[in-house]
Amino acid sequence: MKRIYIEEVSQYKNEKVEIRGWVYNKRSSGKVRFLLVRDGTGIIQATIFSPEKDHPLFQLFDNLTQESAVIVRGQVKEDPRAPGGYEIAVNDLETVHIAQNYPITPKEHSVPFLMEHRHLWLRSRKQHAILQIRWEIIRAIRDFFDGLGFRLIDAPILTPSACEGTTTLFETEYFDQKAYLSQSGQLYMEAAAMAFGKVYCFGPTFRAEKSKTRRHLIEFWMVEPEVAFATLEDIILLAEDLILFILERVLTKRRAELEILERDPGPLEKIAKPFIRLTYEQTVKKLQQMGSKMLYGDDFGAPEETLLSQLYDQPVCITHFPAQIKAFYMQPDENNPEVVLGVDVMAPEGYGEIIGGGQRIHDLSLLEKRIEEFNLPREAYEWYLDLRRYGSVPHAGFGLGLERTVAWICKLKHIREAIPFPRLLYRIYP
RNA sequence: UCCGCGGUAGCUCAAUUGGCAGAGCGGGUGGCUGUUAACCACUAGGUUGCAGGUUCGAGUCCUGCCCGCGGAGCCA
CATH class of the missing domain: 2.40.50.140 (Nucleic acid-binding proteins)
Structure with a gap:
């Protein structure tokens, strides 16, 4: 038998x-x-x-x-x-x-109860389907980059200094020093791109933000490609291809799971290149016409993201942000140095930003100036400045949030179901 | 962190103006030859989140605390 x-x-x-x-x-x-x-x-x-x-x-x-x-x-x-x-x-x-009094019955349960029993909830049909799709998406991402000749270079999780401000960093002891849990592998990927040409990392990242929304996790997974000699335009095209590759894979191999989740595949099947392109300025004008009170120079809030996703059934790439609302390493636009060559990709159906990225500053003196303007500790960035001293080239990359992508493709109400054991503001058990 | 809401049986919820703490599911027992979250009958199951207060009387009103949920800001 x-x-x-x-x-x-x-x-x-x-x-x-x-x-x-x-x-x-x-x-x-x-x-x-x-x-x-x-x-x-x-x-x-x-x-x-x-x-x-x-x-x-x-x-x-x-x-x-x-x-x-x-x-x-x-x-x-x-x-x-x-x-x-x-x-x-x-x-x-x-x-x-013989199992004794299994707590999750085939009837209704509340979210707090299910989260308390996450270790058992994974056995339930829908949770199982979500994690099967997550696995498929992870494989698709790896296949996509490996297929294009990208090298997987792992970024460290313990890092020596605050890269983008200390308030959102988890601090831990590192013998007689302090260390921080990584918020992003990007700076290390920039170093790796200069060594290997095109690279990506894929791992967990940590944000000590006290955010409590359906789109935030304290610990989440991010894939971060970085490409030497690439421009903003190059990585927008890369991001489009990546998203389409993921969708194609899930739509062909995980139909059954989408059905268990009662996720209508229609909106996913309609997605095609090119995605909608808007500059920050165009986006703000459009939002103001729709009644938003945001001003030029504000960042997009949740209501703005919702408005945008009602306008389009395709992902929207927003570019050319004012320099002050973006990170210090963003390359200014040569036609208008007030704006930077960054891109945010917003998923449709109200899922908001799934990708953030852009072209990095490759000029040493400009980067030194930015570090000073942002009040960052210069010593911590000496190695990063070295990348602009020894064969500096224009380069660009982005980060794709895995759980937000899973939540969108599965059409989940809350991102906590997109990861096996979510870490949330008020929950670290189990 | 701020704003809002909630905590009653293992689970999901009900309990009128402050007046006997209840139902469904799950558990147990029995029945049914094709069930689809099966169904039917019977049955056990309670420190009403914690501490204090008001009252003849508190699940219900007041104060403080704990825990969680929804949203905001920030972000992927």
Whole structure:
């Protein structure tokens, strides 16, 4: 008898197989018992028939509780009445472990309760589907960059100094010094790009922001490509291709999961190059016409992001921001030094910014000046300035927030479901 | 951090003006030969978040605290 996984069941029609898993749910109707078994790859209905009321399999079945671990052996049958179209006619049932009072029942639960049981919630159908899609997106991102000849260069997580202001950094002890958890691998990727040409890093980042919204996590994953000799225009094209590659992959390989999530694939299928392009100035004018009170020089707030996503069903690339609202390393536009060559890509359907990036300053004296203007500790940036001393070239890159991308593609109400174990302002358990 | 809302059975919620703390689900027992969050009957299950106060009487009103949820700012 062959031990198989539920996702392979259609290849074993009428064969006898063994499935190892957990009880998802059970039902009974007199002389027929139905056991829904999940094994991590899917859920299948196992059936037991007998005219004998005290059949030994019935006794085993009756003792099983939700999430008990079982080994089921029997024949695969195609049956339209079974969820998924296939079921197992059981002739042997082995109990591995009886679960006692599993807390997540097939009924409704509140968000706080489910978050408290996140370690178990992962077993539920929708959470499982979301994390399958997350995995597919991660693979797509790696395949995309590897396929283009990018080198994966890992950025450090413990960093020696505040790169973009200390208020949002997690501080920790580093023997007799202080260290900070990384907010971004970008500066290290700039060094790597000068060594390898085109690079990316993909890892967790940490922001000690006391933000409490559906779009924020304290710990989140970001993929950050950086390309030597690239301009703003080059990386906008790269960002478009990346997003389309991810969408194509999920739409072809994770249809079933999108269906479990009741996510209409229509809006995702419509997305195509080129994305909408607007300068910051054009965007502000448009928003003001729509009734927003924001002024030139303000950053976009949540209401503005919502307004924008109502206007377009394509991602929107906003460029040419006023220098003062962006980071110190942003390259000024040569036609208008008041604005910088940065880009934010806003996902449609109200999901807001999923990408932030741009062209970096490559001129040593300009970068020194900016470090001074932003009141940053010059010593901490000596290594970064070195990149402008030894073969400096124009270069650009961006960061894509993984969880925001997952939330958009899965159309989640809250980003906390886009990561297995979310770290939030008021939650670090489990 | 600020603004708003909430905490009652394992879970989801109800409880009229301050007047006997209840239902569904889940658990247990029994029934049903194709169930789809199955269904039917019976059954057990409570320090009403914590501390204090008002009152003949507090789940309900007041004060403080704890915990969480929604939103804002900031950001990916």
